[in-house]
Amino acid sequence: MKSLAILGSTGSIGVSTLDIVAAHPERFRVVALTAGRNLALLEQQIRTLHPELVAVPDAADAESLRARLGAAAPRILSGRDGLIACAADTGAQMVVSAIVGAAGLEPTLAAIEAGIDVALANKETLVAAGKVVMSAVARHGIHLFPVDSEHSAIFQSLAGHRKDDVRRLILTASGGPFRDRTAGELELVTPADALAHPTWNMGQKITIDSATMMNKGLEVIEAHWLFDLPPEKIAVHIHPESVVHSMVEYVDGSVIAQLGIPDMKTPIALALSWPERLALDLPPLDLCSLGRLHFHEPDNTRFPSLALAYRALRSGGTAPAALNAANEEAVAAFLGHRLGFSVIPQVIAAVLDRQAVLPADTLAEVLAADAAARQTARQLISTEFGGTR
Numbered sequence: 001m002k003s004l005a006i007l008g009s010t011g012s013i014g015v016s017t018l019d020i021v022a023a024h025p026e027r028f029r030v031v032a033l034t035a036g037r038n039l040a041l042l043e044q045q046i047r048t049l050h051p052e053l054v055a056v057p058d059a060a061d062a063e064s065l066r067a068r069l070g071a072a073a074p075r076i077l078s079g080r081d082g083l084i085a086c087a088a089d090t091g092a093q094m095v096v097s098a099i100v101g102a103a104g105l106e107p108t109l110a111a112i113e114a115g116i117d118v119a120l121a122n123k124e125t126l127v128a129a130g131k132v133v134m135s136a137v138a139r140h141g142i143h144l145f146p147v148d149s150e151h152s153a154i155f156q157s158l159a160g161h162r163k164d165d166v167r168r169l170i171l172t173a174s175g176g177p178f179r180d181r182t183a184g185e186l187e188l189v190t191p192a193d194a195l196a197h198p199t200w201n202m203g204q205k206i207t208i209d210s211a212t213m214m215n216k217g218l219e220v221i222e223a224h225w226l227f228d229l230p231p232e233k234i235a236v237h238i239h240p241e242s243v244v245h246s247m248v249e250y251v252d253g254s255v256i257a258q259l260g261i262p263d264m265k266t267p268i269a270l271a272l273s274w275p276e277r278l279a280l281d282l283p284p285l286d287l288c289s290l291g292r293l294h295f296h297e298p299d300n301t302r303f304p305s306l307a308l309a310y311r312a313l314r315s316g317g318t319a320p321a322a323l324n325a326a327n328e329e330a331v332a333a334f335l336g337h338r339l340g341f342s343v344i345p346q347v348i349a350a351v352l353d354r355q356a357v358l359p360a361d362t363l364a365e366v367l368a369a370d371a372a373a374r375q376t377a378r379q380l381i382s383t384e385f386g387g388t389r
């Protein structure tokens with residue numbers, strides 16, 4: 001039985017993880033849960049799973065959770081230290097890192113430093129602090145299993161092959177709900193439009209990232225760190241059906257891909273059980289009914305975010321942390337109706353233009369770059385780009 005600490009248990013990935021746990025009670029035991037503000041769902045999860053430790057960011061929320069649970073309450077902590085304790089102090093064999101955004105960085109790093117294997121959904125951790133995280137992974141000899149479907153596909157397509165024989169990785173992207181919209185139409189997109197994703201059912205932030213194509217940009221940076229390949233060996237193809245989850249092209253021209261229906265339970269389950277595969281109650285992939293699969297190049301003019309991510313990756317140092325922080329601020333402003341959809345990449349580009357690229361060799365350097373980029377982005381959103389929505 002594998003003991004799990006699930007960070008972000010009330011989110012889309014967290015809930016899918018718990019569905020897998022519920023379907024395989026003989027395989028997994030949940031020892032810790034963390035959430036943000038969804039106390040109703042967290043309470044329900046605690047009553048069902050009986051974790052030893054729980055944490056939420058806000059102290060008042062922790063108190064109200066204790067009151068709601070009464071005698072059924074486990075140890076409930078709050079704040080940064082609480083999240084870190086859930087990640088590192090419960091003796092869990094695996095941490096599922098499924099908090100959204102840079103808020104997931106410190107707990108994920110704490111799990112690695114405690115020598116615990118990580119199933120990583122929180123791509124922002126690797127984007128902001130790839131060097132810090134990967135050197136901690138190497139130092140502690142832990143396994144970092146990708147949960148992102150694209151990286152899981154690449155992980156599987158690399159298994160049994162030599163890295164030296166890889167010509168390039170090809171990440172697939174659905175293209176989001178607006179892949180066929182004109183630049184003029186994109187300016188009119190509302191948060192409600194952007195939250196309706198055609199193939200994946202995900203949390204709000206990643207859904208917007210998917211609509212701007214920044215999600216693919218973050219994934220390019222994530223792939224660079226996970227698979228230790230330079231940006232010129234990481235390509236992106238738009239693939240609207242989201243059936244080929246990604247591919248590896250080898251020097252002999254062979255392309256190895258992983259296919260499946262678009263459901264995050266498959267890559268989550270693989271991260272939990274690798275090298276075994278868990279039986280999942282999902283409909284089979286029916287290629288004959290699908291008939292055709294389509295692929296084309298991304299359009300960097302209508303969707304400039306992907307190119308911004310490549311730019312940050314090539315700049316190195318703190319540039320990806322700044323990109324990530326600026327994106328989080330711009331997406332939050334868009335969701336709050338304070339910024340237009342097409343202005344999101346303009347804010348990120350302006351932050352990259354203004355922020356010096358410094359070394360990102362320590363957590364402190366990454367956190368400082370993150371804070372500076374957020375401040376610049378907030379200023380730009382309220383001044384230069386203010387009133388764009």
Ligand SMILES: NC(=O)c1ccc[n+]([C@@H]2O[C@H](COP(=O)([O-])OP(=O)(O)OC[C@H]3O[C@@H](n4cnc5c(N)ncnc54)[C@H](OP(=O)(O)O)[C@@H]3O)[C@@H](O)[C@H]2O)c1
Nearest residue numbers: 008010011012013036037038099100103121122123202203
């Ligand atoms: N969803 C997908 O299909 C998918 C696929 C690949 C990768 N990912 C990645 O997985 C991560 C999670 O995505 P998601 O779609 O599951 O997001 P989500 O549905 O928004 O869930 C995020 C989780 O993080 C918690 N949270 C939010 N802010 C927090 C904070 N400041 N401190 C502590 N906890 C906080 C949320 O709590 P409350 O809800 O209780 O507030 C929730 O449990 C992201 O990094 C995303 O890029 C997701």
